[in-house]
Amino acid sequence: MVMDKTKSKYSKENYNLKPGDFNTERKPTWCSGCGNYGIWNSLKKTFVKLYLMPHEILIVYGIGCSGNGANFIKTYAFHALHGRALPVATGAKLANHKLNVMIIGGDGDGVGIGGNHFMHTCRRNINMTYLLHNNKVYGLTTGQTAPTSDKGFKTKSTPSGVLEKPVNPVLLALASGATYVARGFSGDTSHLSEVIRKAIKHKGFSFIDVLQPCVTFNKQNTYDFYREKIYKLDEIKSYDKSDLNEAIKRSMEEEKIPIGIFYQVERPLYEDGLKQIERKPLVDHIITDIDINRLLNNYY
Amino acid sequence: MVMDKTKSKYSKENYNLKPGDFNTERKPTWCSGCGNYGIWNSLKKTFVKLYLMPHEILIVYGIGCSGNGANFIKTYAFHALHGRALPVATGAKLANHKLNVMIIGGDGDGVGIGGNHFMHTCRRNINMTYLLHNNKVYGLTTGQTAPTSDKGFKTKSTPSGVLEKPVNPVLLALASGATYVARGFSGDTSHLSEVIRKAIKHKGFSFIDVLQPCVTFNKQNTYDFYREKIYKLDEIKSYDKSDLNEAIKRSMEEEKIPIGIFYQVERPLYEDGLKQIERKPLVDHIITDIDINRLLNNYY
């Protein structure tokens, strides 16, 4: 299958990177205790588990505290505009589908300003992995309401409390046609890194809603809050990941919060429908002397 | 309840308008046979049923064949930019919640370029009614693929067929939190006008996905196609409109296409949370000499 993301040329035998090898020269600037650290660590661990080399990966970042991660993870990185990481990733993946493309961004970025791209990217089913750092607040702009903030949540931009029903990213992904939909918790990095690993290995668009405490601006959705509410879908024997209706039902649970894989199915990739990239990625074509005679002849 | 839309000051006794009184001086320019005619007629009929006067209504239109309706329906009208009808309507409604505000637009307008507003407007639950003219194609730009076009649908912009799973507007509205979600068919105007009437009367954001054949650019989703597939939810005795899971299930049916009300519940309006408009609409405040002394004193 040409459509597979690059399997790393490396394997157990010739791979000797450690998670720390995915650190850049810059130290994270997140607040101490920030949930972003857990995600950062899970991610680096996962790369190692998959024997991936830094240059085999492209991560496209949104703007936000999460997006600042562009400076701290050593892979190819595109630090895109606020809300526009998904289309940048889409263009990059279609132009070179051998790259392992991931997207990292905040909840404001992803389902606030970027909501339209989210919906349309899900239904496209391109082979990429999207990590939504969901802290239910706008971190980088110092604490306004996010679209994922709970009803009644009080911030500088909604001092009397949010009036809207929150966006449920998992439900939205399911309703929009993503083929791998999961939730992780940055406070449980070993579970999270498994969820990420499976997402990267999934053939299709994989989405992970990562519950990420923001210790500075969200005093409600804390580590303790989540620890108390979370349960793991994988621990439910009867749970059928291929049942969309069941996944949707679970996604709407609020009292207890499921983490793990809600839904996973195979559907033809968007890339599978593109004959023009069957043989090789677009970027591998030589363009120095393209013959357009045949086209010109259409104009007579 | 101040939050109610204006009940027309008119009633059976003193109301004497006919649907034709909602015609403007311009004749519709839609193709003959276009599904827009059915919606147009249903709408005018509904206004009469509700004893509404033209000036009591504001319709905000998107850009598209459907949006051209701005020229043919006599009410206050704002012919907004492509994809931006919902926010214009939101601003108008919040500034004067006594107005009956409706939104009319195409599927490209509503769930293509305007998809983000759609999602966020649904979760807001503002007391307005949105009619999506869903012809599963871009009409006004002469027939490109719409986000609602079926997989495999061939158009000028996707000559080898659409590769994406279509957006399901009903499912999306349900997943986003709309409190009244229905589907109508422009080929059944009496059913449609009932659905519209109930939508306008609904206290909350009401959304109607109207199946609208485009006789010129969509040879697939024709009147006959729909007539064969459609069934009415209201004819299913056991159907419980307040059951979200059931509504979601039904919304995903493809073999047979349900029309009617999928879901209807009451949830507090966005407007209910706004103390500042409890007494009267924003626009009714006199602004000629606002005393800001109290505010200035905060700066010492």
Next chain:
Amino acid sequence: MKVSNLTWKIGGEAGFGILSTGKIFSKIFAKKGYSVIDNNEYSSLIRGGHNTYTIRISSNEIFSTNKDINILVALNEETIRLHQEEVTYGGYIVYDENDCNIGDFKKARKDINYVMVPFSKIISELGAPKVMVNNVSLGASVALINYDLEILKNVIKDIFGRKGSEIVNLNIKSSELGYKYIKKKLKINVYELEIVKPVSKMLVTGNDAVFLGAVRAGCKFYAAYPMTPSSILHLFASIEDDYNIVTKHAEDEMAVINMAIGASFVGARAMVATSGGGFSLMNEGISSAAMTETPIVIVLCQRPAPATGLPTWTEQGDMLFAVHSSHGEFLRVVIAPGDPEECFYLTGEAFNLADKYQIPVIIMLDKYLSESHFSYEKFDFKNITVDRGKLLSKSKDIDGEYRRYFNTDDGISPRVVAGIKGGIHIANSDEHDEDGYSEESAHNRKIMVDKRFRKIKKLIEEIPPPKIYGPIDAEITVWSWGSCKGPILEAMNILNQKEKKVNLIHFTYLYPFDSESIEGIIEESNKNVVVENNKTSQLAKIIMMNTGYKIKNKILKYSGRQFLPEEIISGIEKIE
């Protein structure tokens, strides 16, 4: 009457194939070596509006359509009402008495000829669908100028071929009937075109030419959201498999520009096209390309605006917006081709400039240029060559430690095809240091702004000055840009028939503006005049902004229609 020039116009209700009919008529002449330029008018409605198609045919070189119509084919009464005054003295109106009461019209124009052809009767007797009146009118028109019916029949065959032989035959039959009707009715040939060398010519619009240029230049990723110039989207979509191009009709214009940036970042040449509203929405994306130094080509087709405006009409209202678009200060190139030929070659150039300087390049069209057909001998596509600038596509090209935004002398830092070993970096929309890390110091900010702007030096040397057409020592100099070129050249040729009166300075490169070279060509002794298809004379403004020189005379048109040569002539004649 033998003529070297002939203008034909057809009008009728929208939805009845006026546009394809016109195109057939253009084709039959281009095929045989005539010069052809056409222009169509239609509304932003699917049915119900009024459509026209105007074609100028000539045995000489021509540059635009003109005002005086020789033959007007009226498929409805409205066409006569709206256009009969455009018919030249002694010209012809072809109509069907079934559609209109001709009496009153005739009173108004005693100087022209009214030729009745029973379009609908012919069609109904033939049992053909109503839309085939078009073919009757084509046949009749061919007869009126004693042209070769076979050529028409061949073109019809070509075009309707895939609809099956029954359709083709009905089409051909109806054209024959129109032809015969005229031949029988009129004993003389009313017009006859002078003979030309029968070298078949291509017939291309600005959109076609941009598309062709882009394919030749190796554009591998094209994204768009339907909007003028949407035919570029359709063209790319139709050949994407054959030419290994991904064409993406995306969800909105923000997606469009950002997808293209993503594709370009990993090394594919990428282009997008839109008109005003979409371009407005792309502004933020353009600034992202600028900051990350990702090459990108953006086609901006101008329509009368603001807002939705007149979406199927033409204007040149967006120049200053394009030149100053997007927040922050950054280098870009803005190009405005004057005709489809320039569209072709300059699109090739646009990709090179984008790659070499790692900047956004904007190609400005307008609806008139985008959708009017011009005839040409075959474009020499070898003249478009590919220069990708400092692009490292292999690991081994990287020499030592790689720094994406290395502060080079010319401001251009070597770029890598993302994904190769050794080239890891951050393409960063934040201000960044040479490695791409976010960096906020005053010191670094200044270095990076200077680095990015320093590219202008080489760039300005490389981009050609405006072209001068006509006599050097003219009395009046017209300054203009983009698609006004054609009508001005026509006007100039007419005005200069007696004396060397007028020349034209035509800008295809609008930005960066080479003040020095422009100052050098300003002749203050001349009468200078700008001709622009807008209200606020944007070229005059940008000239003044960069040279201080104020061009006081202005011929402006902002009715949503392009210039006709006659209007420019009368404008020039009024200059004191």
Next chain:
Amino acid sequence: MKVSNLTWKIGGEAGFGILSTGKIFSKIFAKKGYSVIDNNEYSSLIRGGHNTYTIRISSNEIFSTNKDINILVALNEETIRLHQEEVTYGGYIVYDENDCNIGDFKKARKDINYVMVPFSKIISELGAPKVMVNNVSLGASVALINYDLEILKNVIKDIFGRKGSEIVNLNIKSSELGYKYIKKKLKINVYELEIVKPVSKMLVTGNDAVFLGAVRAGCKFYAAYPMTPSSILHLFASIEDDYNIVTKHAEDEMAVINMAIGASFVGARAMVATSGGGFSLMNEGISSAAMTETPIVIVLCQRPAPATGLPTWTEQGDMLFAVHSSHGEFLRVVIAPGDPEECFYLTGEAFNLADKYQIPVIIMLDKYLSESHFSYEKFDFKNITVDRGKLLSKSKDIDGEYRRYFNTDDGISPRVVAGIKGGIHIANSDEHDEDGYSEESAHNRKIMVDKRFRKIKKLIEEIPPPKIYGPIDAEITVWSWGSCKGPILEAMNILNQKEKKVNLIHFTYLYPFDSESIEGIIEESNKNVVVENNKTSQLAKIIMMNTGYKIKNKILKYSGRQFLPEEIISGIEKIE
């Protein structure tokens, strides 16, 4: 030492309350009648960056902060490293030996005084949280200038009041300990401010002032998506109930501008605010306001760009973009206040202009102006009056048949509050006729473009010319705009102490540009110079574009930082 001017700076790690500490220090002086201007610097990071807060205090009128620091409070070593060279001869650095090894620093600056205060020890002995070192430093600073500790204690009480008495007391206690430590250690008062009339002054930023002006002007709908100037959003949200204003944090900037247009359409005064990226996204919406003739006020706070750029720093890079923003040609007003006072009154004016001319009005700020505090005696809000222009809000105001876009002599058509009887119409983003129906004819297009542009006549008469500061007959004229005003006035006052050397022509209204009146004030005999916080001298460009006059001398700064008076002085001194 008695001084009339004193500059104090505090620096430390982000996340440790530097910004609120600085604000307290500003307040204690403004409260007692001193002139205060401050300025803060921080990164686009929540923790980990370096923050500073600089305050200039004076017993006279002042216009900006300046370079020379009298007292530097270093809450970490980095502060000393980065800023000790800014300390003036004889100045003071207050530090904690716990944070840094002072030895090497001392060697570099033998001309200044290093005062050790054991911040953390004091705090830990008190058992207070670490962030309270701020208060220790405030107390120490008050002692250093022999200011009244009670005032500081009162302000602390005010600010921390709602956090409960325990917190308040700890805060006060820690400031007292800082105060006492200094008083005990230093026998002399190192600085002492001259006494001023104790009239309490307000302390407002540009953001505060725009907010206050908007509330006074009757703004009833405010929408924003979080982005600089986000404090305006927070301010509106905090008072929306009391002042009957709907404040909406919307899903994106397209929603923001279109919601505001909707609110304005039905009759509410509406405003939005954003910075570059958001403004780019709003472009299409602005053109919709223009075409539908819906009044709207847009605040554009400039930051270093393109793209995400330096989101917490300052620049004046967006002027030409604002003036030419959005597709198509249309009238707008662009205003750039020079200080918070102008922000206040001009915001009032912006709403009137938007209503009277039914156009978009853009107010340009920059991060420096948005977030720096200036002290003023109370704004006289009665000076903001409300003029809604031709707005018909009652059915009975409508006289005969209503035509929304009636082609009046002045181009301004009476507007109705949507919803009243008799005023039904289409506000149409398509080109339209007088009733608002979509209309594509050439004739109508021209009428409507002319109608909308005709408003400029009255508008240009009404907007004031740039203000001239300083002697009329100066040798050097500085041209500038927006927030550069303050540092230039400071520089001017210093330069003019000996001779009448410099004056300033300051633009607050940038567009429409009254070429005639500007040409009238250009003195070619003068040495003219622009001072701008950007790379490409945009004011010089717009002056040249409209008058042809080229200002050759340029003092430009584009490091993401605002000007200091000293830099302008040295720039001016270099002019030949």
